[in-house]
Amino acid sequence: MKKVLGIWALISIALAIASPCSFAQGSQDWFKTGTGLGVQKVKLAVPEFKSESPLEQLFHQVLTDDLTYSGIVDMVSPSFYPVNIPSVPNELNAAQWSQAPANAMMVAFGNLTASGTSLSLAGYLYDVRQTPAQSVLAKIYNADATENGARLLAHEFADDIISRLSSGVPGIAQTKIAFVSNRSGHKEIWEMDYDGANQQQLTHLGTISLTPRWSPDDSHIAFTCFEAYRKIVSAQICMYSMLTNRLIAFPRLPGTNSSPAWSPDGNQLAFMASLQGDPEVYVTDSFGRHMHRLTYTTGVSTSPTWNPKTGNQIIFVSDRDGLPDLFEMNADGSNTTKIPLSAATGVAAADLPATGYVVDPAWSPNGELLAFSWRRPAGNYDIYVMDLAGHQLIELTRDSGENERPSWAPDDRHIVFESTRSGSLQIWSMLADGSEARQLTTAGRNESPNWSWH
Amino acid sequence: MESSTIRRNLVLFGTFVALALAGACKKKVAPAPPPPAPAQPAPAQPTVTLSASSTTIQTGQSTTLSWTSTNATDLDLEPGVGKVAAQGSTNVSPSETATYTITATGPGGSATANVQITVSAPPPVQEQPAPNVADLFNQNVKDAFFDFNKSDLRADARDALQKDAEFLRSYPQVSVTIEGHCDERGSEEYNLGLGQRRADSAKQYLVSLGISADRLHTMSWGKEHPFCSEHNEDCWQQNRRAHFVMIQQQ
Numbered sequence: 001m002k003k004v005l006g007i008w009a010l011i012s013i014a015l016a017i018a019s020p021c022s023f024a025q026g027s028q029d030w031f032k033t034g035t036g037l038g039v040q041k042v043k044l045a046v047p048e049f050k051s052e053s054p055l056e057q058l059f060h061q062v063l064t065d066d067l068t069y070s071g072i073v074d075m076v077s078p079s080f081y082p083v084n085i086p087s088v089p090n091e092l093n094a095a096q097w098s099q100a101p102a103n104a105m106m107v108a109f110g111n112l113t114a115s116g117t118s119l120s121l122a123g124y125l126y127d128v129r130q131t132p133a134q135s136v137l138a139k140i141y142n143a144d145a146t147e148n149g150a151r152l153l154a155h156e157f158a159d160d161i162i163s164r165l166s167s168g169v170p171g172i173a174q175t176k177i178a179f180v181s182n183r184s185g186h187k188e189i190w191e192m193d194y195d196g197a198n199q200q201q202l203t204h205l206g207t208i209s210l211t212p213r214w215s216p217d218d219s220h221i222a223f224t225c226f227e228a229y230r231k232i233v234s235a236q237i238c239m240y241s242m243l244t245n246r247l248i249a250f251p252r253l254p255g256t257n258s259s260p261a262w263s264p265d266g267n268q269l270a271f272m273a274s275l276q277g278d279p280e281v282y283v284t285d286s287f288g289r290h291m292h293r294l295t296y297t298t299g300v301s302t303s304p305t306w307n308p309k310t311g312n313q314i315i316f317v318s319d320r321d322g323l324p325d326l327f328e329m330n331a332d333g334s335n336t337t338k339i340p341l342s343a344a345t346g347v348a349a350a351d352l353p354a355t356g357y358v359v360d361p362a363w364s365p366n367g368e369l370l371a372f373s374w375r376r377p378a379g380n381y382d383i384y385v386m387d388l389a390g391h392q393l394i395e396l397t398r399d400s401g402e403n404e405r406p407s408w409a410p411d412d413r414h415i416v417f418e419s420t421r422s423g424s425l426q427i428w429s430m431l432a433d434g435s436e437a438r439q440l441t442t443a444g445r446n447e448s449p450n451w452s453w454h
Numbered sequence: 455m456e457s458s459t460i461r462r463n464l465v466l467f468g469t470f471v472a473l474a475l476a477g478a479c480k481k482k483v484a485p486a487p488p489p490p491a492p493a494q495p496a497p498a499q500p501t502v503t504l505s506a507s508s509t510t511i512q513t514g515q516s517t518t519l520s521w522t523s524t525n526a527t528d529l530d531l532e533p534g535v536g537k538v539a540a541q542g543s544t545n546v547s548p549s550e551t552a553t554y555t556i557t558a559t560g561p562g563g564s565a566t567a568n569v570q571i572t573v574s575a576p577p578p579v580q581e582q583p584a585p586n587v588a589d590l591f592n593q594n595v596k597d598a599f600f601d602f603n604k605s606d607l608r609a610d611a612r613d614a615l616q617k618d619a620e621f622l623r624s625y626p627q628v629s630v631t632i633e634g635h636c637d638e639r640g641s642e643e644y645n646l647g648l649g650q651r652r653a654d655s656a657k658q659y660l661v662s663l664g665i666s667a668d669r670l671h672t673m674s675w676g677k678e679h680p681f682c683s684e685h686n687e688d689c690w691q692q693n694r695r696a697h698f699v700m701i702q703q704q
Contacts (some may be wrong), residue, residue: 187678208678211643224646231701232631234673236644256650256674259643272647274672277654279647300647309609317644323603325642359641375640404641442577 043163045097050087051112055119055150059112062151064159065195066173067108069294069438071413071431072166076104077165079098087111089124094133105129106136108161112153119145123157136164151197172409176452177416178202178212178221179427184446189240194409194451195380195428196440202240203247206342208240211259214452215266215286216308219243221450222260222269229254237271237288251288255279261304262286263310263331272302275351281316283331294333300324303359306331309367315339316361323357326372339370345391345423362415364408365453369432371396371406371415383417385432396434407451408432416440416449500526504567512576516547518533519554519569526558526565548573555586587625591700595630598656600694602637607659607700612698615656618698619663629701632656634674635681637690642676649674656696671701 019192046067048060068075082096086109089187108121125137141156143149152174159171175194184201187208190197202221203209208233218340229252236257237450238249255274262269266286273282280295281304293300295318303317315328326339341358357375364371370388372380381402386393397403401421408415409429416429425445430437438451500523507518520543523529529538532555535546547556551572595618598611607615622628634649653672661667681697682689 208679210646224643232671232673235676255672256646258646270645274647274650274654274674279650300644300651302647303641303643317641319603319644319648324641357640359644373641 016399036215037216041072041074043103043105043243044073044108044161044165045081045102045106046108047078047081047085049110049112049121053112053114053119053150055114055145055147056112058147059121059150060156062154062195062197063108063158064154066171067161069117069195069414069429069431069436070158070162070171071433071436072162073106073315076102077133085109088122089126089135089138092124092126092128092133094126094128094131097128102168106165107133108157110157112150114145117145119149119153121153121157123160125161130225140147151193155193169411169413171185172411172414172451175301175410175454176214176218177378177407177427177429177440177449178214178266179441179449180210180212181441181444181446183446189221190446191221192440195411196438198428199441199443202245203238207233209233211448211451212240213260213262214450215262216453217266218452218454220248221285222271223224223260224258224260227252237269251284259303261306261314262308263306264308270304270306270314272300272304281314281333294329294331295336296333301327302341303361305361305363307367308363309366315363315370317359326361326370340391341386341393344391346393347384347395360405362406362408364412364432365410366412369412371408371432373404373417375407383415383434385415388444394433396430407449407450409451410453414451416451418447418449459656497527497561499559499562500524500560501528502526502556502565502567504554504556505570506571508567508572510574511547511570512574513549514547514576516544516545517571518543519680521556521567523556523558523565525562526560528559529556530559530694531556546571570573578690586704587628588700590625591621591628591698594618595700596700597698598652598696599691600652600696602690602694603640603648605648605655607655611656612659613660616663619660620663621661622665622669628672629669631671631673631701633679633699634672634676635679635693635695635698636677637689637693638677638680638685640677642678645675646676649676652694652696 001205004179030037049056053187067073070201079102086092090356097107107128108125113120121141126133127136135451137160141153141154155173158173162171177190177194178191181190186206188201189203189209189212190199190201193236203438207226212221214221219242221240223238223257223314225236227236230313234256236252237250238261239248241248253273256279257273260271261270268283269286270281270283272279279300279302280293280351281301282291284291297320299319301316301318304314307313312331313328314331315326317324318327328339329334330337336450358372360373362371367377371385373383375381381404383403383406384393384394401419402420403417406417414429415432418425419428426439427441427446428437429448430438481505502523504521510516522541531538535544550572551573553568555566555568558565596614598614634653634654636645653674657670657672660670680693682692
């Protein structure tokens with residue numbers, strides 16, 4: 001997974017060998033491509049953990065979900081498991097797991113012990129393709145004997161397993177997602193675990209709060225709020241501290257100020273401001289000082305996203321040519337070029353939307369991929385990913401409501417987005433090939449998700 | 455009474471005659487007494503009438519008092535009017551119920567006449583909306599509407615803004631916030647910018663018509679505050695606008 005460009009080469013292989021089930025159903029003339037197709041995933045068995053604690057069921061469910069949605073393993077069906085479930089390494093019979101019908105390559109197992117107010121996990125990952133089985137991971141984890149403690153143990157163990165199985169790319173089971181929800185009656189900023197658990201309201205402004213963005217150290221969330229500048233209410237940049245759980249001061253400006261984006265070093269914010277007339281992209285330091293302007297073209301320039309790898313480029317939305325489209329510039333505002341979607345390959349030209357109305361650029365943490373949403377002539381939005389070097393394009397959503405505002409997980413493998421596919425606007429996550437979509441929110445209308453950096 | 459006076463005079467006269475005869479014996483007989491003077495006619499009694507054009511008025515209104523008189527040398531109308539001519543009229547505006555009395559005096563005596571003027575409180579004043587700038591603003595100031603994804607002014611938007619400029623010229627104390635709005639289609643973030651452009655287009659046109667930029671504040675709600683929530687073009691058109699909100703004077 002380190003060499004993402006290698007994946008794009010694999011796509012063509014995947015297309016060539018695509019099995020009938022990778023085609024969409026019905027009469028659709030498009031088919032799904034994916035970064036995972038053609039790659040042999042680790043077949044992993046995760047039997048139940050020996051435990052007296054009622055928390056084991058929750059622990060095991062969360063662990064199984066974390067691994068299932070990681071996108072890098074194939075989970076062995078529990079119905080193929082052998083009768084004897086190990087709880088410690090010397091109970092593991094490698095052959096029973098590696099042979100049919102289980103055909104597992106790896107087994108994650110262990111035991112969970114509640115003692116007083118603490119919960120302790122002995123977690124093991126063994127490679128059963130060889131005899132005797134080889135230890136890949138053996139670790140003791142401790143947490144509170146609570147539901148959240150059981151979740152934490154599952155997430156920690158899952159992240160360690162995923163890191164071992166993907167050459168050190170960390171798992172995302174302990175990451176957070178900030179988002180906007182109206183369930184309190186107003187659009188406020190909320191956060192939740194990456195799997196939708198522990199949803200909690202952060203702001204209580206009672207107005208309209210939009211576009212949360214985690215700072216690179218996850219200590220602050222910059223967002224768009226509606227506050228007064230000289231008694232005139234307008235969109236402003238607000239800053240919420242996750243350390244003190246309150247808003248901290250940020251300068252107020254006339255007109256519309258929105259869509260903050262952090263530079264990867266956390267020292268700068270790019271955002272749209274209209275204090276000189278047209279809404280343009282400006283940059284300040286993280287306290288809103290030393291403001292300077294980056295874009296100078298008639299029209300709207302907004303939705304900046306920094307190259308998270310280098311901090312040297314910014315991709316943004318501009319309607320300078322008519323409909324909103326994507327542009328890239330250096331972080332000092334020089335050398336602006338249009339992202340050439342018309343030259344993209346990987347999706348048949350007939351399947352591309354009419355040029356224009358491309359919004360919501362999101363730069364992958366490794367700096368190589370760009371996710372965005374593209375409005376189809378019929379009005380629907382769908383999410384696409386393009387590799388910035390080769391302009392290979394893949395479409396991640398299709399015929400499933402309106403899908404907008406992608407945001408990358410720190411592992412470059414997952415995308416969180418908003419979708420109306422369930423009948424209301426909700427937050428979903430998926431793998432960056434469009435598979436494994438799962439709904440994370442259900443209460444109220446939820447939108448504008450942003451994945452934490454760690 | 456009169457006849458008794460005459461009789462007494464006759465007695466006195468007879469006595470005088472008798473004394474004269476006794477003292478001037480054989481003198482000429484005195485001439486016959488003159489006939490008694492004819493009785494003088496007594497002066498006539500004065501008369502007076504007083505009337506009002508209306509005897510019931512509301513506070514602040516007036517009524518006309520009119521009078522006529524005979525045999526009067528002096529007419530006094532009270533309260534508050536004083537000496538008046540033998541006949542005439544005058545307006546009075548009593549603040550509360552009052553009885554006007556006119557007194558006519560003449561050689562033959564005097565006479566009076568009264569008229570009562572009842573003063574009632576006015577009916578509760580119909581709340582005449584004092585010239586309310588906010589109402590006039592709402593009646594006269596119209597929003598400007600836009601095409602999809604556009605912020606340039608259509609002809610109908612210019613017409614509306616020209617009327618808005620007239621109002622703003624007539625009420626120089628009024629400042630406004632021009633709010634940019636967008637329909638539900640399209641990105642929330644981009645629409646915040648597009649709404650700002652719509653508000654600024656309206657502002658720039660008003661400035662070109664002579665309205666001071668200091669009175670025109672702009673902001674954008676993007677698609678966050680739609681006027682209409684249905685999913686059709688009629689509704690979307692309602693939501694693509696520059697909306698005028700009056701800023702209340704401090």
